Amino acid sequence: MIKYIAKRLGQSILTLFIIVTIVFSLLRLMPDEGYLGAAAEKMSLEQQEVYLTNLGLRDPLLIQLKNFYIGLFQGDLGKSVTYRTDVPVLDIIQDKMMYSIVFGLGAVALSLLVGVPLGIFMAQFKGRWLDRLGTGYIVFVVAVPAMVYFLMIQMYISDWFNLPMLFDEYNPKSFILPLFCLALGPIASYAMWMRRYMVDELNKDYIKLARAKGVTERTIMFSHVMRNAFIPMAQYLPATILFTITGSIYIESLFSIPGMGGLLVDAIQRQDNNVVQGLVLVFSSLGIIGLILGDILMAIVDPRIKLGKGDSVR
Amino acid sequence: MGLFTKEIQNISEKSNNQLNDHLFEFATVDDAKAEETAYSNYSYWRSTFRSFRKNKIAVFLLIFVIGLILFTFIQPYLPDQKSPTQIYINAETGMQDRNVAPNDEYIFGTNSIGQDLWSRIWEGTRTSLFIGFAVAIIEVIIGFSVGALWGYSRKLEMPITQLYNIVDNIPTTIVLILMAYILRPGISTIIIAMCITGWVEMARFLRNQIVILRDREYNLASKTLGTPGYKIIIKNLLPYLISVIMLRMSLAVPAAIGAEVFLTYIGLGLPVSEPSLGNLINEGRVLMMSPDLRYQLIFPSIVLSVITIAFYIIGNAFADAADPKNHV
Numbered sequence: 278m279i280k281y282i283a284k285r286l287g288q289s290i291l292t293l294f295i296i297v298t299i300v301f302s303l304l305r306l307m308p309d310e311g312y313l314g315a316a317a318e319k320m321s322l323e324q325q326e327v328y329l330t331n332l333g334l335r336d337p338l339l340i341q342l343k344n345f346y347i348g349l350f351q352g353d354l355g356k357s358v359t360y361r362t363d364v365p366v367l368d369i370i371q372d373k374m375m376y377s378i379v380f381g382l383g384a385v386a387l388s389l390l391v392g393v394p395l396g397i398f399m400a401q402f403k404g405r406w407l408d409r410l411g412t413g414y415i416v417f418v419v420a421v422p423a424m425v426y427f428l429m430i431q432m433y434i435s436d437w438f439n440l441p442m443l444f445d446e447y448n449p450k451s452f453i454l455p456l457f458c459l460a461l462g463p464i465a466s467y468a469m470w471m472r473r474y475m476v477d478e479l480n481k482d483y484i485k486l487a488r489a490k491g492v493t494e495r496t497i498m499f500s501h502v503m504r505n506a507f508i509p510m511a512q513y514l515p516a517t518i519l520f521t522i523t524g525s526i527y528i529e530s531l532f533s534i535p536g537m538g539g540l541l542v543d544a545i546q547r548q549d550n551n552v553v554q555g556l557v558l559v560f561s562s563l564g565i566i567g568l569i570l571g572d573i574l575m576a577i578v579d580p581r582i583k584l585g586k587g588d589s590v591r
Numbered sequence: 592m593g594l595f596t597k598e599i600q601n602i603s604e605k606s607n608n609q610l611n612d613h614l615f616e617f618a619t620v621d622d623a624k625a626e627e628t629a630y631s632n633y634s635y636w637r638s639t640f641r642s643f644r645k646n647k648i649a650v651f652l653l654i655f656v657i658g659l660i661l662f663t664f665i666q667p668y669l670p671d672q673k674s675p676t677q678i679y680i681n682a683e684t685g686m687q688d689r690n691v692a693p694n695d696e697y698i699f700g701t702n703s704i705g706q707d708l709w710s711r712i713w714e715g716t717r718t719s720l721f722i723g724f725a726v727a728i729i730e731v732i733i734g735f736s737v738g739a740l741w742g743y744s745r746k747l748e749m750p751i752t753q754l755y756n757i758v759d760n761i762p763t764t765i766v767l768i769l770m771a772y773i774l775r776p777g778i779s780t781i782i783i784a785m786c787i788t789g790w791v792e793m794a795r796f797l798r799n800q801i802v803i804l805r806d807r808e809y810n811l812a813s814k815t816l817g818t819p820g821y822k823i824i825i826k827n828l829l830p831y832l833i834s835v836i837m838l839r840m841s842l843a844v845p846a847a848i849g850a851e852v853f854l855t856y857i858g859l860g861l862p863v864s865e866p867s868l869g870n871l872i873n874e875g876r877v878l879m880m881s882p883d884l885r886y887q888l889i890f891p892s893i894v895l896s897v898i899t900i901a902f903y904i905i906g907n908a909f910a911d912a913a914d915p916k917n918h919v
Contacts, residue, residue: 292757303769420903421896422849424856424872428888432879526857542857553769 282573289565300557301345304550305338354558355551360544366555370537374522377529377536381521383456388463395464396471397503403476411468418465427458427527444534455532459525463517467510474506512575516567635915639834642912649908652901659898663717666710673697673707675714675866680705692886699890702874712891715866716898722781722851722867723844729786730843731836734793739824741794742801755795763788767850776862785850793839800835804828834913841906845899852895868895 320328329335336344348355354366361369399411418426434454435442441451478484479502487497522537529539537556544552644650666672673679678687679701687705691697699708741751770784804810805828813823848868854860855869856876863870868891875888 288756295757300769303773416900416903417896420845420899422845422852422899424849424852425892425896428872428876428879429892432885432888527853530857546858557769 285569289569293562293565296561297558301342304554354555357552358549359547360549360552366551370555370559373535373537373540376534378522380455380459384459385518385521387456387460388467392464392467393471396468397475399472400475415465415469418461423527427531430458431531444532455528455534458528470510474509475502478502478505508579511578512571515570515574519563519567522563638918639912642918643909646908649905653905656901663713666713673710675710676864678705700886702887711866711871712894715868715871716894718867719848719851723847725782726785726789726847727840727843730789730793731840733790735797737794738797739801742798743805743824758791781851781854785847800832801828804831838906838910841902845902848899
């Protein structure tokens with residue numbers, strides 16, 4: 278087990294390194310204005326050139342890369358250029374992260390509480406109206422671009438229930454709509470997966486045997502089907518949880534929550550290369566950690582899986 | 592039965608005529624009759640079509656979508672249509688026809704600078720569907736090529752798997768944004784940005800299918816007969832994969848349309864002069880706060896929702912129909 282985790286960790290660090298290098302190189306392709314900020318208009322072309330050289334941007338790519346990694350190991354992601362001039366990127370991200378974590382974890386809790394039972398009931402009443410209703414909901418949420426129903430919710434539900442349209446830190450009622458919106462998607466996917474795995478499991482022979490033996494429907498559902506159906510979900514759970522921490526770009530900017538997702542959009546629109554770079558680093562790390570945790574969790578809940586043998590593609 | 596009638600006749604004749612010369616002729620092979628025994632009435636595509644037809648909703652939506660696509664092309668040539676990009680000036684006041692609520696002249700009203708929303712929606716639908724289909728087709732081509740190499744060639748399996756693990760770990764949103772950020776805005780940029788992220792899933796999906804199929808007996812037989820690899824992939828594997836490829840394509844279209852909305856929202860989409868559904872929704876969103884103007888958001892939203900849901904349902908119905916397990 279420990280050997281497996283160590284191996285996975287090593288692989289992941291390598292992957293992370295490659296991703297960051299690729300993103301770093303890609304960002305060098307972007308226009309130089311991203312480093313000049315508001316000062317660009319006041320400077321002559323020569324001054325701009327000197328400024329960029331001082332920043333190290335005229336060095337060969339490999340040297341820039343080396344400097345970036347040296348900075349990274351010292352916990353320095355560079356300074357913001359246009360977003361909040363000269364504030365270290367790490368500080369900006371730290372400020373924003375709290376909001377995203379609160380909303381992300383809240384939404385995951387809500388969607389697990391609603392989505393998993395919904396999936397279970399849908400599987401149990403397969404083909405009946407509850408199943409149809411749930412399927413309709415899932416199709417709608419999965420197929421229609423999220424933007425559309427988020428806007429509708431913001432427009433109408435805020436009116437009907439008299440809820441504030443925008444986020445306000447000091448007004449607990451303003452947490453409701455963003456949380457609700459954030460949970461809509463995950464509820465649909467949890468319900469969909471749960472239903473599919475449950476239905477698969479229900480068709481297996483051992484369930485027929487259990488029924489023939491006279492085991493009660495409740496025992497079959499809870500101690501046989503659900504337990505087995507939960508295993509494939511376990512693999513993706515940590516990744517989805519960690520991913521919600523990065524914040525939803527839509528929701529954070531629609532409800533003006535000062536979180537990380539909105540920050541990415543802001544930084545891109547203001548062409549703040551250093552902030553974009555830092556955020557990509559954080560997002561990819563979270564994604565990779567999520568995948569590792571998923572594999573480990575899966576091994577814990579499913580005793581049949583022996584780690585280390587055959588690194589198959591998920 | 593047909594094969595043996597002659598023999599039975601012969602035998603019955605034998606009792607009458609005793610032995611005759613006819614019995615001592617060599618038997619010949621009749622190709623047509625040999626085929627007859629191995630022939631089954633089952634046709635994959637016919638069964639698929641038959642099961643698909645049972646799903647009334649999907650059939651209705653399919654006809655609806657085809658009609659819609661045709662309509663987006665016919666619409667500019669219908670009488671009394673307005674240009675999607677021209678700003679209309681009111682003849683009486685000499686002012687632009689801004690934010691005119693839906694009426695006889697402007698079926699869906701006008702937008703905040705006086706353009707006709709009806710024609711903009713159809714122009715936008717055309718653009719969005721074009722993006723959707725272009726992305727879906729390119730994704731399938733790249734995805735199938737990579738997936739075929741990945742699944743079929745044992746030498747390439749490890750390197751591509753490693754590559755996949757890297758590419759798959761980069762958050763899609765970020766790649767999408769970065770590409771759109773680096774390249775200049777335009778339809779081709781959007782298509783490229785989406786294909787760069789989209790083919791990965793497609794390749795993995797097709798690879799898994801190919802791995803399942805590649806060691807089947809008939810492929811082994813082809814291989815031992817000396818069929819080159821590319822021929823096995825194209826002639827043996829591709830026909831099997833057509834149904835899943837079509838399923839993925841029909842799901843890729845709404846996904847691409849949604850991604851376009853997203854890119855437009857964060858300011859990396861098409862320029863406003865090129866209407867697309869994402870553009871229209873974004874324009875409508877700005878005016879969301881005044882209830883009288885909400886029609887500018889609601890109309891494009893309805894069109895968008897209907898199209899994406901239709902594609903999704905058709906795709907899933909087709910996947911069910913294409914699965915031989917569901918054939919009678």
